[in-house]
Amino acid sequence: MKKHYRKENDCLNCGAVLEGKYCHNCGQENLQIKESFGHMMTHAVSDYFHFDHQFFHTLKPLFFQPGKLTTEYMAGHRVQYLHPVKMYIFISLIYFLLLFKNNQEFERENGKQTTTEQNADELKASLKNGINNNAFLTADQKKKLTHNLELKADSIKKVNLLAEKADTIKTYEQYIKVQQALPKEKQDNYIEHYLMQKKFKLGNNDKNSNELFMESFKHNVPKMMFFLLPLFALILKIAFSKNRKFYVEYLIYSFHLHCFVFLFLSLLILVKMLIPESWVTILSVLNTAATVSITWYIYRSLRVVYNRSRLRTISKMIGVAISYFIVFAICLVLLVGIVAATAL
Numbered sequence: 001m002k003k004h005y006r007k008e009n010d011c012l013n014c015g016a017v018l019e020g021k022y023c024h025n026c027g028q029e030n031l032q033i034k035e036s037f038g039h040m041m042t043h044a045v046s047d048y049f050h051f052d053h054q055f056f057h058t059l060k061p062l063f064f065q066p067g068k069l070t071t072e073y074m075a076g077h078r079v080q081y082l083h084p085v086k087m088y089i090f091i092s093l094i095y096f097l098l099l100f101k102n103n104q105e106f107e108r109e110n111g112k113q114t115t116t117e118q119n120a121d122e123l124k125a126s127l128k129n130g131i132n133n134n135a136f137l138t139a140d141q142k143k144k145l146t147h148n149l150e151l152k153a154d155s156i157k158k159v160n161l162l163a164e165k166a167d168t169i170k171t172y173e174q175y176i177k178v179q180q181a182l183p184k185e186k187q188d189n190y191i192e193h194y195l196m197q198k199k200f201k202l203g204n205n206d207k208n209s210n211e212l213f214m215e216s217f218k219h220n221v222p223k224m225m226f227f228l229l230p231l232f233a234l235i236l237k238i239a240f241s242k243n244r245k246f247y248v249e250y251l252i253y254s255f256h257l258h259c260f261v262f263l264f265l266s267l268l269i270l271v272k273m274l275i276p277e278s279w280v281t282i283l284s285v286l287n288t289a290a291t292v293s294i295t296w297y298i299y300r301s302l303r304v305v306y307n308r309s310r311l312r313t314i315s316k317m318i319g320v321a322i323s324y325f326i327v328f329a330i331c332l333v334l335l336v337g338i339v340a341a342t343a344l
Contacts, residue, residue, distance in 0.1 A: 004032040058082045062260055066297050067304025070253045084255035088229075088262075095262035096222050098269045172197060216339045224335050228328065229254050235323045239316050240306045253305055260301075261294060 009018040009030075016025040023030070057080045061068040073081060179187050233250040240250075268290050275282060303313050 066301035088255045091259050091262045095266045
């Protein structure tokens with residue numbers, strides 16, 4: 001984007017004499033005050049989203065030269081590249097918006113698909129006729145099977161009746177009574193029970209407890225991922241301790257790697273949106289190609305940044321992946337517990 005600079009060499013902000021396009025005293029750019037509306041808006045959007053030369057200079061090494069962005073940044077070549085933290089915040093925002101939007105559309109589509117079930121009485125009558133007309137069964141066997149069928153049918157009716165009553169539950173005490181009347185295998189598990197307790201305690205009857213939980217969970221997942229970045233950097237520092245790098249260097253690589261993965265997956269989601277769900281083979285090939293591409297990128301970036309042999313890089317990569325998966329699983333469980341305890 002072409003910028004319009006002033007011919008005068010005095011800074012309009014602090015009055016210092018300029019020797020270039022930027023003030024050495026306050027850092028303000030010596031741009032023209034009077035500019036068109038289109039130029040002003042374009043410049044504002046460019047500055048806010050970094051859609052200028054820095055953005056495109058950063059994209060090329062980020063995508064096509066694994067590890068180079070980290071080595072360049074740590075070598076002090078930083079002006080032409082986006083700051084890792086700012087870049088991560090922007091890219092992760094895009095990724096999680098696309099991810100959750102895609103999941104919502106998937107749930108909506110599945111919600112439209114309904115299955116028809118036979119009436120319990122008709123099913124029972126059909127089974128009884130089948131038993132009675134079976135020539136290979138004795139009279140006693142037919143009697144026992146019919147008796148068992150009656151018991152099963154009554155049990156199903158009772159469960160369905162209790163389930164229908166559960167839709168009209170207004171208090172936590174009613175919920176407990178319904179749960180106690182159900183067979184053990186039909187009762188809610190501990191988490192569902194706890195969520196229902198929180199729901200009635202806070203008087204949140206306008207939304208389903210699962211919906212409330214999922215909304216809060218989605219809201220907190222990006223925060224969890226940001227919290228995981230320093231932990232991932234710590235895992236790298238332990239795995240590549242012989243490189244004797246500062247912790248911040250591992251952190252910079254962590255930001256760059258996650259930026260690539262999130263941006264790559266964002267593009268994958270956009271491509272999948274254009275492909276019909278019936279093209280199962282193509283979607284499967286895309287998923288496989290994405291997994292291979294990300295795996296190769298991680299391997300290559302680790303080799304470039306930490307300069308280890310192929311075999312050593314692969315072994316370190318596997319160890320880091322296992323450690324990160326364990327940490328991710330622990331953080332996910334903690335997030336579920338925190339959301340259940342505080343969000344509802």
